Amino acid sequence: MMPVIFVTDALIFLLVFMVVVYVFYARQHEHLRAPWHNVSSRPLAMSAAIILAIYIVVGLLDSLHFHPKLEVTKSSDTIYSTEVSSVLDLVLGDLHQNTERTYSAPLASYAFAKEMIDLPDGKQTRTYPRLKYGGAHLDEPATDSAADITKNIFIGCVFGLVISSILLGLITFILSKAHKTSFRRVLKQIYKNDFHVAWTAMIITMSLTIIVLTIVYNLAQYYHVFGTDKVGQDVLYQAIKSIRTGLVIGTLTTLVMLPFAIMMGLMAGYFRGWIDDVIQYLYTTLNSIPGVLLIAASILLLQVYIGNHADDFNSIEERADLRLLFLCIILGITSWTGLCRLLRAETLKLREIDYVQAAQAFGVSNLSIMLRHLLPNVMHIVMISIVIDFSGLVLAEAVLSYINIGVDPSMNSWGNMINGARLEMAREPIVWWSLAAAFVFMFVLVLAANLFSDAVRDAFDPRLRH
Amino acid sequence: MISYILRRIAYAFPILVGVNIITFILFFVVNTPDDMARMQLGMKRVSETAITKWKEERGYDKPILWNSSSESLEKITDTIFFQNSVKLFVFDFGRSDSGRDIGHDISQRMWPSLAITVPSLLLGLLAYISFGLTLAFFRGSYVDVSGVILCVVMMSISGLFYIIGGQYLIGKFLHLVPISGYDTGFNAIKFTILPILVGLIGGIGASTRWYRTIFLEEMGKDYVRTAKAKGLSEARVLYQHVLMNGLIPILTGVVVVLPSLFMGSLIVESFFAIPGLGSYTIDAISRQDFAIVRSMVFLGSVLYIIGLILTDISYTLVDPRVRLN
Numbered sequence: 198m199m200p201v202i203f204v205t206d207a208l209i210f211l212l213v214f215m216v217v218v219y220v221f222y223a224r225q226h227e228h229l230r231a232p233w234h235n236v237s238s239r240p241l242a243m244s245a246a247i248i249l250a251i252y253i254v255v256g257l258l259d260s261l262h263f264h265p266k267l268e269v270t271k272s273s274d275t276i277y278s279t280e281v282s283s284v285l286d287l288v289l290g291d292l293h294q295n296t297e298r299t300y301s302a303p304l305a306s307y308a309f310a311k312e313m314i315d316l317p318d319g320k321q322t323r324t325y326p327r328l329k330y331g332g333a334h335l336d337e338p339a340t341d342s343a344a345d346i347t348k349n350i351f352i353g354c355v356f357g358l359v360i361s362s363i364l365l366g367l368i369t370f371i372l373s374k375a376h377k378t379s380f381r382r383v384l385k386q387i388y389k390n391d392f393h394v395a396w397t398a399m400i401i402t403m404s405l406t407i408i409v410l411t412i413v414y415n416l417a418q419y420y421h422v423f424g425t426d427k428v429g430q431d432v433l434y435q436a437i438k439s440i441r442t443g444l445v446i447g448t449l450t451t452l453v454m455l456p457f458a459i460m461m462g463l464m465a466g467y468f469r470g471w472i473d474d475v476i477q478y479l480y481t482t483l484n485s486i487p488g489v490l491l492i493a494a495s496i497l498l499l500q501v502y503i504g505n506h507a508d509d510f511n512s513i514e515e516r517a518d519l520r521l522l523f524l525c526i527i528l529g530i531t532s533w534t535g536l537c538r539l540l541r542a543e544t545l546k547l548r549e550i551d552y553v554q555a556a557q558a559f560g561v562s563n564l565s566i567m568l569r570h571l572l573p574n575v576m577h578i579v580m581i582s583i584v585i586d587f588s589g590l591v592l593a594e595a596v597l598s599y600i601n602i603g604v605d606p607s608m609n610s611w612g613n614m615i616n617g618a619r620l621e622m623a624r625e626p627i628v629w630w631s632l633a634a635a636f637v638f639m640f641v642l643v644l645a646a647n648l649f650s651d652a653v654r655d656a657f658d659p660r661l662r663h
Numbered sequence: 664m665i666s667y668i669l670r671r672i673a674y675a676f677p678i679l680v681g682v683n684i685i686t687f688i689l690f691f692v693v694n695t696p697d698d699m700a701r702m703q704l705g706m707k708r709v710s711e712t713a714i715t716k717w718k719e720e721r722g723y724d725k726p727i728l729w730n731s732s733s734e735s736l737e738k739i740t741d742t743i744f745f746q747n748s749v750k751l752f753v754f755d756f757g758r759s760d761s762g763r764d765i766g767h768d769i770s771q772r773m774w775p776s777l778a779i780t781v782p783s784l785l786l787g788l789l790a791y792i793s794f795g796l797t798l799a800f801f802r803g804s805y806v807d808v809s810g811v812i813l814c815v816v817m818m819s820i821s822g823l824f825y826i827i828g829g830q831y832l833i834g835k836f837l838h839l840v841p842i843s844g845y846d847t848g849f850n851a852i853k854f855t856i857l858p859i860l861v862g863l864i865g866g867i868g869a870s871t872r873w874y875r876t877i878f879l880e881e882m883g884k885d886y887v888r889t890a891k892a893k894g895l896s897e898a899r900v901l902y903q904h905v906l907m908n909g910l911i912p913i914l915t916g917v918v919v920v921l922p923s924l925f926m927g928s929l930i931v932e933s934f935f936a937i938p939g940l941g942s943y944t945i946d947a948i949s950r951q952d953f954a955i956v957r958s959m960v961f962l963g964s965v966l967y968i969i970g971l972i973l974t975d976i977s978y979t980l981v982d983p984r985v986r987l988n
């Protein structure tokens with residue numbers, strides 16, 4: 198394996214690093230620990246956090262890219278494939294390679310459309326051909342498949358129950374060590390929902406998701422759980438690979454625009470005068486350009502650039518990655534104005550408060566007043582806007598991809614899935630599974646993000662604190 | 664009042680200049696006319712003469728800022744900047760890259776856009792305000808909690824799915840109205856019903872929750888306590904006092920989008936094949952017609968700025984505490 202690091206990969210791991218630093222910082226500061234403690238006591242928010250965590254793990258696994266080694270090696274030096282793979286592909290196993298010829302319905306053993314098939318006795322007949330992978334282990338899928346699917350769901354269910362009970366035991370054990378009580382006592386407390394941290398809700402969510410995951414995993418060994426698309430690729434695989442795209446758009450956009458928004462907002466509010474005028478002019482101007490059109494114009498420009506410099510890119514993946522990053526930057530440019538305005542208004546208020554006035558009287562430099570006295574006191578606004586923007590950005594990706602100004606068409610994304618499936622809506626019977634898969638994956642992520650962001654806002658917004 | 668409006672318009676002018684410069688830089692400096700020509704004529708194997716001819720036909724062969732080969736004033740006017748950017752200020756949009764008159768297209772296509780956006784806005788306000796008020800009325804009860812949860816669920820669904828779902832239901836089972844297309848005159852009404860309905864349903868989640876928050880905030884204020892202490896009924900307090908005061912932030916939020924209604928909705932129009940400005944823009948983006956995209960960027964900005972000015976004025980009209988200065 199030869200690792201490849203795309204620009205977005207590097208930025209994602211920078212983001213992970215920042216989150217880790219933040220966690221350590223927040224643990225030592227009471228004003229940050231208290232609101233997070235509040236969030237952790239909300240069952241709905243913590244259930245959402247579990248779901249988000251699963252998405253994030255998938256996204257991170259999908260961000261470790263490498264060139265896989267090629268099997269055929271005649272000489273001593275190893276040859277690497279030009280294809281780019283990720284650790285997630287290793288986890289998913291054969292899901293990627295198991296492609297059919299064209300459409301097949303979820304859990305089907307036969308293709309979606311009739312074809313001419315040569316019978317063993319030399320005649321030809323028009324029927325639904327067997328799939329290469331879906332239900333390939335069955336002799337008579339027409340009669341056996343329902344029973345086989347039920348059996349696999351049951352096996353998956355049992356595995357899920359086993360894994361979640363092990364997990365429950367582990368959590369109970371850790372909690373009993375941490376609280377220095379007996380194992381039984383903790384188990385009873387969890388049952389009675391008697392902890393400040395919403396452990397009960399978290400464990401229920403975790404168990405349910407684990408059961409769903411094991412069922413899907415077990416079925417995916419023998420079937421295409423969400424069917425296959427036009428070129429026969431597994432839709433479940435596409436939907437899982439799209440997670441990274443959604444997360445990158447939702448988080449990197451904020452990461453890219455954050456330094457700008459914070460710097461500009463603080464400066465405008467703190468210095469006032471002509472600096473304020475210039476910054477206000479800047480964001481009003483940018484704001485007045487319709488966002489979609491600015492994105493469209495910029496993506497058109499990027500396409501021209503890529504077209505003229507086609508030789509600069511080693512692979513399609515690299516090109517798609519550049520476009521993804523560019524999209525994040527453009528989305529950042531169109532969305533930093535809101536946060537900047539909020540920060541400016543808050544800073545205008547804060548600069549009149551005694552401690553800032555005192556710092557000025559002591560002769561503390563402007564820079565350190567902004568960094569040490571103003572920034573920590575506006576961080577709750579930044580925090581709230583990060584989590585609230587996330588779901589909007591994930592939804593925006595789908596819309597942008599639909600008008601072809603989103604991510605690269607070769608990249609797996611929910612928007613591209615919807616876009617591809619839209620053309621098949623007129624088919625009879627309808628090809629609905631690509632849409633359904635994109636819908637389910639997006640809906641779960643956005644709903645979890647919305648629920649979590651609500652809790653974060655309630656906990657961090659001082660106006661809502663009682 | 665008039666001097667205030669004039670001053671606001673004068674403030675808006677530098678912003679328009681800024682927008683104009685940004686679009687100019689995006690479309691002519693970062694991305695030269697040569698690139699555009701190559702994009703339109705096909706990337707590879709385009710002869711130099713074909714590019715020159717393409718640029719000549721569209722007037723993109725002129726110098727960018729300063730034409731030293733011309734006489735006196737034409738040194739400035741006979742340039743790309745003047746011909747394609749400065750003229751936007753008098754709404755002279757020029758011709759699209761495929762040779763059509765953009766100004767004429769816009770004046771034709773804004774009516775279908777308005778036929779969708781205006782009813783959507785009005786019906787939406789009516790529906791969302793009543794929902795928001797209902798939830799605020801039942802605050803803390805099961806009606807409120809389940810309503811809010813429903814709102815969060817509905818706002819977690821991408822707008823694309825509302826459109827696809829609506830088209831599928833109507834096209835498959837109900838056959839009440841056509842699923843896409845448009846017609847002239849009053850025949851257009853039956854084509855507008857589905858887009859309006861889908862737009863309404865898609866907006867319920869976010870808007871209802873937002874309006875509920877506004878009303879709840881109003882209900883915590885002193886005048887509500889006074890009204891209750893006077894012995895007014897809960898319903899009377901809600902519909903007379905809270906609604907009227909809550910309308911201030913709602914109305915001013917609506918005023919800012921009023922001018923932008925002309926632009927239509929990109930997604931809805933392209934899904935329902937409505938020949939408005941939204942689908943015009945989408946078509947231009949997919950055909951990579953830079954002249955149209957440039958015009959729409961400018962038009963959109965102008966409308967947004969008009970919206971901002973109208974918002975400021977409407978503040979002073981509905982809230983006597985705000986003074987003009």
